[in-house]
Structures are given as structure tokens and as C-alpha cells.
Amino acid sequence: MYAEDYTPSELMAVAGARELKDGEIAAVGIGLPVVASFLAKRTHAPRLTILFELGVVDPEPIHTGVGLADPRVWYRAKVMSSFVDMLGMVLHRGLVDVGFLGGLETDAYGNLNTTLLGDPHGKFTHFVGSGGANDIASSAKRTVIIIRHEARKFRDLVSFITSPGYLRGGNAREAAGLRGGPVRVITDKAIFGFDPQTRRMRLESVHPHTTLEDVLAHMGFRPLVPDRVPVTEPPTVEQIRLIREEIDPEGIYVR
């Protein structure tokens, strides 16, 4: 049964969960990806393995954390190890199926910027940088981008490529020696994929209560738009209940 009452963030978390298949290994950062992966594990993907870059596997937190450095999110983990173990011997080794990524900006080819805004050679504002994001973008079999739907976040070209998507499109990514690449972009208004040839972002579905015009009006570039655009599958009542009652009861990740 589909839910009537849900927020755009909750829909994003549910759409993220739907990207995960049972038995897969997912590299996850804090925020909506945590909600998406825990939701998947409690529903259709009980054999999902969730890993955090700093060396944590399959935790079962009972309190919400402020970030990966918060021991709240390590609670009841099955493994506590290191970057070399997680990002090296699992991710770089080629075993991570899905990585979730976010950022300050993305572009028509799914490149992500978490480093700086402005002119990299002149005046700029520095933010967070890569952490494990570049590693995940380079070596995961596929990545899913979760990002707010704002024109300033959807740029024709990002001002700094922290985590490569398809670079300038076509086979540029393969030529750079990278694996995988982004397969989905989930926003609070729509879901996108990428054209298999040009690698340009392509609209896949528009969320309920949103219009195509609204989606396009809040982007800094025009994505490929198919003739018929379906409506995004809404969350189920049970998915919303799990998010609100069990996964993020304090509403810290999902507002």
C-alpha cells in the first residue's frame, strides 16, 4: 500500500533503497544514504552488506550520529578495521557494488564537486573535499547520486571534479581508466539516469506532486527528456513507518 503522507526527503531515501539489491555490498556515507541502505536491509535486501569507509561493516545503530566519526553509527558493527581494509581490500579490489555519493554540485555527466566553489585558480571558497568519495566514484561497480534539486547544484559543468562521473561524456570515463560510473541521480523532484552512448543525464521519472516544467526550471542544464516521462513510484506505508519509527526517529537525516 502506497503512503499518502511523506516528505520529499523520505521519497529520496526510499528511491535510494530501491537501488540496492539483496546480497550486494554498499559503500555508504552519513545522511540519506544511511537511511536508504538501512531501509533496504530491513525490507527487500536483508543480505545487503553496508560499509563505512573508515572501517565499519554492518552496524546497527540505535542512536543517530553526527557523521561517520560518531561512535553512535558504529554500534554493533560486525567489523571494525581501517581505510586500507574497506576502501582498499574491498572497494579498490572491486567488490563494492554500489556507492552513494552527494555533493555541492553535479553536472550533465554526473561529475561531483565537494571541494570548492568559485575559480579554482583564483578566488574560491573551500568546503570539505573528497574523503572516500573520489575512491568510491573511481572503483565502485556503480554509484547513485543523491542531491537536492536546485539550479545552483545542477551545473552545466561543475567548477571542480572531486569525484568523476562520465567526465566529458562518451567513453571519457573508460579512457581515464575508471570503473563503473553513476547510474542514477535521485533528487527531491525527480530521478535521472544516463544515456548509454553520450552518457548525458536523462530524466527517468518525475516525483508525484511535481511537474516536468518544475523539474527543468530548477536545473542549470537541460537533461535528455524522453517522450513519455513516468511518475516516480511513491513510498509504501511500511517504508515510511520504518524510516520514522525505527531508522531515523529523531528526524536528523530525513527532514
Added chain:
Amino acid sequence: MSKLATLAEAVASIPSGAHVALSGFAITRCNMAFAREVIRQGIRGLTISQCVGGMDADLLVGAGAVERMIYGGGSLDRFGRLNNVNRAIESGTIIAEEYSSLSVAFRYLAGALGLPFIPIRSLRGSDILARLQQIAPENVSTVRDPFTGEEWLALRPLVPDVAVVQVQVADEEGNAWIYGPRWDNEEQVKASQRVIVITEQLVPTEIIRRDPERTIIPGFKVSHVVHLPFSAHPTSVYRVYDYDAEHIKEYAAATRTVEGFQAYLEKYVFGVQDHWEYLERVGGMRHLTTLLADPILGY
């Protein structure tokens, strides 16, 4: 052999201009008491490195102790960004060699193994690499796989002069245990020329011998052991104490401006004689005991 030392003695062993690997990650197990003492002693021109920049790095950079920072990005998690580090990068007052977490970890790993270089898939195609090729071309190059002919990005090993590591348990020789995830600490320790261990708890070597498989830092690499409770405050030490959220918020707010950070330094670094006075300044035992970890939860 006992390597027990005071914090002041351990810090005094580090010359200006040294390369120091820091054990912190954002707001956990950061070398906070160490950083405060480095600043009080006026040590300058440091190169600091860590996979994910933390509050220890931000304090040192803000105080002008750092010339070069080798890191993979960083923040104070939800409490904010590394305002001092960001300001220093934007104004060009430090040289920031910015990588990804794994590329810094691989550089330590290569150093730890004594390898001449390490190939990696990360960074390729990114502007992180483009920037590194400009500011640190000596550390990034390419290499041809002798077996397949494939071209790889190669990184130069990192061999810090000293790794400074906050741990939960150590003996007086420096054999040390780290509880919880270790992020880059083991590779840092093993890549470095020597190690300063700062421990919350000091135990007899007999305790170490009973569970030697827990020993992440072998005593033979350690030059100084500093036994100093709450030495990572206001950041957390898993299974010992939680982060001090109110203090980190105060720090994040103070570091929004240079003036605010100077006032913070006056109050919590220059305005106290040592770590013990600092602990009084932040609220003393009455406050610190509220941060002690629940033994089941670990925070």
C-alpha cells in the same frame, strides 16, 4: 624499557619543520592536548598528514603551526567545516596537498611496506589530480604495469618523521591497543620513523601480553608514551568518552572569524598552563564525567 614522558617532553622532541602524522578523524581520537602543547611551545613550519582532516589539524593550522597539509578532505562532521584549514587554503597561507582518503592511506601503506611507489585507481580524471600535478608534482606520476602494459597512476610513499596517535590502552613501552575502527592509524604508525603514543589508560605489559593480538602499535616503534586522560577532548575516544558537543559547537562558531579563533586560543590554549588547567577551564571533573562512555554503547 619505560618511555613514559610528559606531554611537554614528547612535544619538545619534535623540531619545527617536521612531518607529523595525526591520528584524528573529524571529531574522534584527535590529538587535541598534543596540538595545544605544540602551539604553546611555538613549534612552526610543520607538515601534517592524515586521511581525513580533523579538529587537531584545524587547531594547528589556525595557530599558524603548519606549512603543508597532506590530507583527503575533512570536516567537523555536522558541527561544521574545518574553518581554519579552509581559510588557510583560500588565502594560500598553507600548501594543501589534497587527496582522497584512500590515496593518503595508500601513501602511508607504501611507506610502511618500504615500497618505492604505489599504483592506485583513485584520483584519475579528477581535478584533485590536476591540482596535485600543479602543487606537488613530485608526489604523483604514472607507471606502466610490467605484466599487462596498462598505465596506472602512481603515488610516492609517505614516511612521516613521527606519528602521534591517541589510543585507549598502552603500556610504558608503547605497545598500544586501539578500540573501534582505526582508519589510517596502523599504516601511519608503520610508515613513520617513530611514534608518540598518547594514551587514556596505562597498563602493565602483562596485560598487553595476555591479548597481544590487539596490539596495533608495537612498542619498538615508539619513542614516547604520554599517559594523559581526556587528551582528545573535545573529540571522542571510543569506549572511553563521548565528544563534547557543546564545546565543538563553541569551536565551530569561534573559528568562523580569525578574531573569534584568536579569542578561543587565548582562552583554551595560551590562557592555560597545561592540560590539567585546560580540563578545569572546560568544566573540570563535574563536566567531564558527563562525557564518560557507556560500557555497552561505547559512547
